[in-house]
Amino acid sequence: MANLPTSLVNASDQQLWHYLRQGDESAFTAIFERYHRTLYNYGSKLTADSSLIEDAIQEVFIDIWRMHATLSADINSIKFYLYRSLRRRIHRMQEKYHSDERIDEVADEATTPISATEESIQIEQESRVLLHKRIQELITNLPKRQAEALTLYYFDDFSIHDIAQIMDVNEKSVRNFIHRALTSLRQNRNWLIGSLLILWLLMSL
Amino acid sequence: MKQAFYSLIDFLEDSDFVSWVKYPDDVKDTYWRHFLEQYPAKKPVVEAARQYVLALVEQTGQQLPTEAQSQSMREVIQQHLQDDRRAIPFVKTSRNNWRWLQIAATVTLVVGLGIGGYWYTNQEKPSVGYQHFTKSASPKTALSVARNDDDKPLTISLSDGSSVVLQPGSRLSYPNKLKQREVYLEGKAFFEVVKDPSRPFIVYTRGVATKVLGTSFFVNAPASDQPIKVAVKTGKVAVYSLDPDESKAPEPTGPELTGMVLTPNQSAEYRTDSHELVRGTDTLSTFAEPGTLAVARQSFDFDETPIPDVFQTLEKAYGVDIVYKEPILGKCSLSATLIGQPFHEKLSVICKALEANYSIQGNQVFITGGHRCQ
Structure with a gap:
C-alpha cells in the first residue's frame, strides 16, 4: 500500500x-x-x-x-x-458461532465473589518475572472468552460497555468473565506458591 | 472513598485504577496519592495491583503479528484493491494499470431516467428492471452502488474498461467484477462501452433493458410515470420492454438482437402507463435538451486544438480536474477524434500523443512528462 x-x-x-x-x-x-x-x-x-x-x-x-x-x-x-x-x-x-458459546456463558455466570478481608491478608511482593510467567500461563489456560475479555479490557483499553457489544453478551457477563479470570489468577497463585514450597522442601532433603 | 474497601481484584477491575497505571497523568497521580495518604494500609495492595495490571497488559498483548505476517496481509489487501480499482470511481492509480486500453472499439450510450425518487431501495417492491438485474447477476457477486450527490458529473470506470458518466442525482448499481456486463441505472448517465460481441453490455432501467452491441445511444425518462427515452449516438443497441405481463417478450440476455434495434440518430420511447415501446423520430433534439450531460453533447473531435482547450473539454465532460504543467504543454495541440472512447482511453490517446503519462487521484488527473511545444 x-x-x-x-x-x-x-x-x-x-x-x-x-x-x-x-x-x-x-x-x-x-x-x-x-x-x-x-x-x-x-x-x-x-x-x-x-x-x-x-x-x-x-x-x-x-x-x-x-x-x-x-x-x-x-x-x-x-x-x-x-x-x-x-x-x-x-x-x-x-462456523461454530452458536455451538459452544451458550454453554460457556452459563458456566461463566456462576461466580463466587471473593471477600476483601480474606484476600487482603496475603499481599506479598512477588518477583516481577514470576508474576509475568504466571499470568502468561494463566491466560493460555483460561476459557477462551475470559482471555478474550481480559485482552479487550487490559490491552485494548475497551470499556465494559464496548466489550459487551464486541462479544455480543451483556455487561454483567463481561464483568463475570474478567472476575473469574482474575479469581483463578489468585487461586493459581496460591497453588503455585504451594508447589514451589514443596519443590524447595524436596530439594533441601 | 470507595476504594478504601477494595480488594486486590476490586482494584484490578476498576477502570480508573487501570487507567492510572497505564496512562498516568497529574490529575490521576494527585487522586491516588491523596487516597494512599488517607489509607496508608492500602499501599501494599495498590502496589501489588499495579504490578498485576502491568503484567496483564503485557501478557494479553503478546501475540502481535511478525513483520512478515504484516507484510503478507498488506500484499493481499493491496492485490484486492488493485483488482477492484477498475470498478471503483477514481481511485489513485497509475497509467500502467490500464492494460485494457488496447481495446479500440467502443460504444457510446446515454441512458436517462426519472430522478424523482424512483430508486429500488425506496420502494417496497423493486422495479422489474432491478429484479432482472439482480436475477442475472451471480449471487456471489458483490454489488457496488455509485451515486452522484455532487453538482458535477461523476465518472465511473467499470472493470471491463467502459466508463459511465453519471449525471448529478443519478445512481448506478454494478457488480464489482463485470463477468456479465450488466448494470442498473436510476437517473441519467452517458455510457462509453467497450465493444465485446461475446458479452453484450446491458443497461437495466426501471421498465426497459438496453443492450449494446456496437453503437451508442441515449435514453431519457423524467419522473417515474413519464416515458423513458433511449437515443443512439454512435453504434447500435436493442431496447427491450421488461413488462412482467409480456411473458413472451424476448430475454435481453441472449446474444441476438431481438428487441427494438436502434442505430445512430434513432430513438425509442417507453410509455410507462401503456407499457408501449414506440420508435421516436428525432435523436438530435434529445441530446440538445437542457440538463443533458455535457459529455453526451460532446463530439470530442479535436483538430489542431490547443491542449488547454482539450483538457478543459475533458474536465467539463467528466467532472474532473486535470493538473498539468502549463509552461511545458500549454503550446501543444491535438488532432484526434475521441468520440465513444471511454475516459481512460481518451486520456491514454492524448498522453501517447504528448509522450506524457497520467495518474488519477480522487477526481484529479495528473499529467506528467511530455515535451515543450513551440
Whole structure:
C-alpha cells in the first residue's frame, strides 16, 4: 500500500474515517497500519489458527474499502468497529458461532465473589518475572472468552460497555468473565506458591 | 472513598485504577496519592495491583503479528484493491494499470431516467428492471452502488474498461467484477462501452433493458410515470420492454438482437402507463435538451486544438480536474477524434500523443512528462 504521508500518521481516527469515506486510499492504509497489529493480537484470543486470523483481518479491511462510500458518517470509534467486525468474521469462518458459546456463558455466570478481608491478608511482593510467567500461563489456560475479555479490557483499553457489544453478551457477563479470570489468577497463585514450597522442601532433603 | 474497601481484584477491575497505571497523568497521580495518604494500609495492595495490571497488559498483548505476517496481509489487501480499482470511481492509480486500453472499439450510450425518487431501495417492491438485474447477476457477486450527490458529473470506470458518466442525482448499481456486463441505472448517465460481441453490455432501467452491441445511444425518462427515452449516438443497441405481463417478450440476455434495434440518430420511447415501446423520430433534439450531460453533447473531435482547450473539454465532460504543467504543454495541440472512447482511453490517446503519462487521484488527473511545444 502507499507510503503514508506524515500528516495521516498523526490524524485522529475521526479524520481518517472522514477521508476513508471519500475514498482516500492513504487514509485506508493509515487505519490498517494503526490497527492491524492489535487486531491480530485480539484475533489470536479467538482462534489459534494464525492463517485464519490473517485471512479474517484481510477480509475486514477489504470490505471496508469496498464499502467506503456507504460507511456510516457518525461512527464513534474505528477501533470498536474493526474489533467487532473481526470477531464476527472469525466466528463465521469457524462456523461454530452458536455451538459452544451458550454453554460457556452459563458456566461463566456462576461466580463466587471473593471477600476483601480474606484476600487482603496475603499481599506479598512477588518477583516481577514470576508474576509475568504466571499470568502468561494463566491466560493460555483460561476459557477462551475470559482471555478474550481480559485482552479487550487490559490491552485494548475497551470499556465494559464496548466489550459487551464486541462479544455480543451483556455487561454483567463481561464483568463475570474478567472476575473469574482474575479469581483463578489468585487461586493459581496460591497453588503455585504451594508447589514451589514443596519443590524447595524436596530439594533441601 | 470507595476504594478504601477494595480488594486486590476490586482494584484490578476498576477502570480508573487501570487507567492510572497505564496512562498516568497529574490529575490521576494527585487522586491516588491523596487516597494512599488517607489509607496508608492500602499501599501494599495498590502496589501489588499495579504490578498485576502491568503484567496483564503485557501478557494479553503478546501475540502481535511478525513483520512478515504484516507484510503478507498488506500484499493481499493491496492485490484486492488493485483488482477492484477498475470498478471503483477514481481511485489513485497509475497509467500502467490500464492494460485494457488496447481495446479500440467502443460504444457510446446515454441512458436517462426519472430522478424523482424512483430508486429500488425506496420502494417496497423493486422495479422489474432491478429484479432482472439482480436475477442475472451471480449471487456471489458483490454489488457496488455509485451515486452522484455532487453538482458535477461523476465518472465511473467499470472493470471491463467502459466508463459511465453519471449525471448529478443519478445512481448506478454494478457488480464489482463485470463477468456479465450488466448494470442498473436510476437517473441519467452517458455510457462509453467497450465493444465485446461475446458479452453484450446491458443497461437495466426501471421498465426497459438496453443492450449494446456496437453503437451508442441515449435514453431519457423524467419522473417515474413519464416515458423513458433511449437515443443512439454512435453504434447500435436493442431496447427491450421488461413488462412482467409480456411473458413472451424476448430475454435481453441472449446474444441476438431481438428487441427494438436502434442505430445512430434513432430513438425509442417507453410509455410507462401503456407499457408501449414506440420508435421516436428525432435523436438530435434529445441530446440538445437542457440538463443533458455535457459529455453526451460532446463530439470530442479535436483538430489542431490547443491542449488547454482539450483538457478543459475533458474536465467539463467528466467532472474532473486535470493538473498539468502549463509552461511545458500549454503550446501543444491535438488532432484526434475521441468520440465513444471511454475516459481512460481518451486520456491514454492524448498522453501517447504528448509522450506524457497520467495518474488519477480522487477526481484529479495528473499529467506528467511530455515535451515543450513551440
